[in-house]
Amino acid sequence: MSKHHSPTPPKLAQAFLTWFCKDGLLEEIEGDLYEEYLDRWERHPALARGMYVLQVLSFFRPFALKRFADLIPDNNMMILHYTKMGLRALARQRLTSLINVLSLSLGIAVAVLIYLFIQNEDSFDRFHTQHERIYRINRMDLDPNGGMVWGIEGHPMPFVPAAAEAVPEFEAIAEVYAFDEYLRTDLWEGQQEVYAVGADFFSMFDFAFLAGPQAFTGKDQIVITDKMALQYFGRADVVGEELDLFFDDAYYPMEVRAVVEAPPA
Structure with missing residues (x-):
């Protein structure tokens, strides 16, 4: 007898035969x-294995098949039974079922939206290593007539130096002013949100500098992200290049002082 390997038929084919073949025929077919x-x-082990698989497949015909219910494991029969009952109940009470399905869908949608909102609030700007020590100061405007109180994300420009002097415990303080202004280069022109920030801004917030120094020497300097560099100039090495900033009815040339990695969305 050849000693290539043990004369055991392919296990997968055996398992398939056991799964679909009727109990009354299984023993006889397996033996043959x-x-x-x-x-x-x-004579030829590889041929024997291939022919065994083909012969098993040839018996996959109606006369040898088990009943459909017998093909389903017992632990799934209960699921199938309850599924049928549920579908019948839906068909009998269509209006009630429709209301229940819509209510469930609405509840799931609201729960998902609440989860996404909380996740966004909890993860906002968490990439800054000192996020637990950074606070934003808002202004509260009072109605002189004793009415509504408004909370505003802003403050007068003299506030920052006054706050730094009045509260020496502040380790760093930086103002941030946002403007929607037009920028232009030889390659691109359009409106962009621009931020004017204080000197301590980059010591408080973590931005990865890809090119250029972190120190600034003049007010006519600007920092852009790597994505902006590709958009405005078509390349990443743009330190020292100029772009024009439209402000107060005129364009002013701004030097690209540094390029930082775009923060997470």
């Missing part, structure tokens, strides 16, 4: 297939 397998295996 195994005898033919042994006979072929003596």
Whole structure:
């Protein structure tokens, strides 16, 4: 007898045969297939395995198949039963079922939206290493007539030096002013949100500088992200280049002082 390997038929084919074949035919078919397998295996093991698989597939016909219910494991029969009952209940009480389905869908949608909102609030600007020590100061405007109180994300420009002098415990303080202004280069022109920031801004917030120094020497300097560099100039090495900033009815040339990595969205 050849000693290539043990004359065992392919296990996957055996399992498939056991799964679909009727119990009354299984033993007889298995015996016949195994005898033919042994006979072929003596001459050509690889051919014997291939023929065994083909013969198993040839018995996958109606006369040899188990009932559909027998093909489903017992632990799934209960699921199938309850599924049928649920579908029948939906068909009998269509209006009630529609209301229930819509209510469930609405509840799930609201829960998902609440989760996404909380996740966004909890993760906002968390990439800054000192986020737990950074606070934004808002202004509260009072109605002189004793009415509504407004909270505003801003303050007068003299506030920052006054606050730094009045509260020496502030380790750093930086103002941030946002403007929607037009920028232009030889390659691009359009409106962009521009931020004017105080001197301590980059010591408080973490931005990865890809090119250029972190120190600034003049007010006509600007920092852009790597994505902006590609958009405005078509390349990343743009330190020292100029772009024009439209402000107060005129364009002013601004030197690209540094390029930082775009913060997470």
